[in-house]
Amino acid sequence: MMHTIDLRDQTPTRAELAALVPRAATDVATATGIAGDLIAEVRAGGAGALLDQAERLDGVRPARVRVASDEIRAAVSALDPVVREALDEAIVRVRAATTAQVHEPVLTTLARGAEVIQRWQPMSRVGFYVPGGKAVYPSSVVMNVVPAQVAGVGSVALASPPQKAFGGSVHPTILAAAGLLGVDEVYAMGGAGAIGALAYGVADLGLDPVDLITGPGNVFVASAKRLVRGVTGIDSEAGPTEIVVIADSSADPAIVAADLVSQAEHDELAAAVLVTDSVPLADAVRDELDRLAASTHHSARVVEALSGQQSAIVLVSDLTAAAAFANAYGAEHLEIQTVDPDALLPLIENAGAIFLGRFSPVSLGDYLAGSNHVLPTGGQSRFSSGLGAYTFLRPQQVIRYDRDALHDVSAKIVALSRAEDLPAHGDAVTARFNG
Incomplete structure (x- = not known):
């Protein structure tokens, strides 16, 4: 059902990894x-x-x-x-x-009478x-x-x-x-x-x-x-949902398959990707997917999603290579089901939300984890984040200088304004001290 991408004994560059990432054909x-x-x-x-x-x-x-x-x-x-x-x-x-x-407002005092409030x-x-x-x-x-x-x-x-x-x-x-x-x-x-x-x-x-x-x-x-x-x-241009599961030989193939199916039921273009250094696990997950896909409520939808070009089993040499692939992918949802998920976490740079261990499925994040399930898709986690209070907040800088504080830096402002051929910038400062 799912096609295989075999990266064992390969050391692809970042650009090559990005080209290998399975994606739905949507524009x-x-x-x-x-x-x-x-x-x-x-x-x-x-x-x-x-x-x-x-x-x-x-x-x-x-x-x-x-x-x-x-x-x-x-x-x-x-x-x-x-x-x-x-x-x-x-x-x-x-x-x-x-x-x-x-965040609470933060006051930075740069000198006496010179303040910037965030x-x-x-x-x-x-x-x-x-x-x-x-x-x-x-x-x-x-x-x-x-x-x-x-x-x-x-x-x-x-x-x-x-x-x-x-x-x-x-x-x-x-x-x-x-x-x-x-x-x-x-x-x-x-x-x-x-x-x-x-x-x-x-x-x-x-x-x-x-x-x-x-x-x-x-x-x-x-x-x-x-x-x-x-x-x-x-917030973002949201695309079809995605799950990437990094798993080693310690993972339960039935649980991995269940998590892949849970996201595949969203949409025919949903992406479900397993990244593993264990061929026996990959084979066992494939068998479980065949069983689950045939019996799940949205079977036709799930089968189409798992069979699409956006879903794959990726074989890698080790978990370091798995993390590199996950970073190139920048998944909406990333699960880590390994012997020690915390050990792999420092290697992960790009993901909308990260789910650690057997008892932290994506479904938990969809509903009751406390985290937000509105997350970047299509690799956008490389440069954006999921929805949060910060989405609706605009950071502003409030500047307050008194006379002495401005006078202390006035000569430097004049020097920089002349260097940029914008002398009126400096004049706006010195005008405050004329007369």
Whole structure:
């Protein structure tokens, strides 16, 4: 089912490793034209355009785009108590772990009367996108909203596609998750049009534009986020989910296979990769995958994902080589199932989230670890991080110098301004001491 990449007794360069990394054949740019047209429709037609798009693309025309507050309250009341308890616990854990990401202002005194204050200011208003395709994601509501609340964002809006099964409204479990978090600005709108609505605002809905859009979606959502970047901020252009498992001969092949399948069930383009220095383990995992893929609930989807070019078993000479491959990949989710996962951790540079040991599966991070499951995909962990309170905070520098402190450095400022042929910069300083 899964193809094999054999790197034993090889020492590929970083560039060669990057070329060997298995990836799904997706390109956000291919959806740019369609996404751009959908955004333009919303900018021109407002709420009417969103309703037309819902009818055309989601197969249902909502009674209204904005979900009424009483409908959100009703969804909370009707929520399965077991699911509510799980969501409440997820909220508590994510809030606790996220609070550690908020910095207090820091004052640096460079000389008497010379101060620079580092402070972190929350954004005023943000928008969240919660997908509604192959699965329902109340956990994504938690993962997006809680960090913004911890950061101190004062105004939030949530968009999720209208559901034909629920009369064109947002899925009630999504609404319930929003209600548990106190979010009452929810819109039944999906895809690129929803991203455009959040970025530019929709006057006839009373929807004000946001400063940042976060949350995953399909290729049209990712393309739309690329198009509106600059008008508003975005977290990332999220692609199909990924799991990389580094395992040695001590790993349980049934557990490794179960973890690979758990991510493969998301989408046919989901990537599942095992990196190991043990051929017997690789063979045993392959056998377990054949068994699990045939019996799991989303069997057809899982088989297609595991058979795709984005999924592979990678054989390496040792765990150092495994870490090098993982760094070249930069996985969204990286599991380390070895005799001593902590010993390998210092070698890992690139990953959205790292799960250590047999009892730290990716599924834990999806729901109740306390960490955030909105993570960079497609190798973006090389230069970006998962969602957190810091996503919604902007570091700012506040400068305060008194007269003597400025006078002490004035000659140096003048010297540098002249060296850069910008003498007025120096003049702006010396003007404070003339007369």
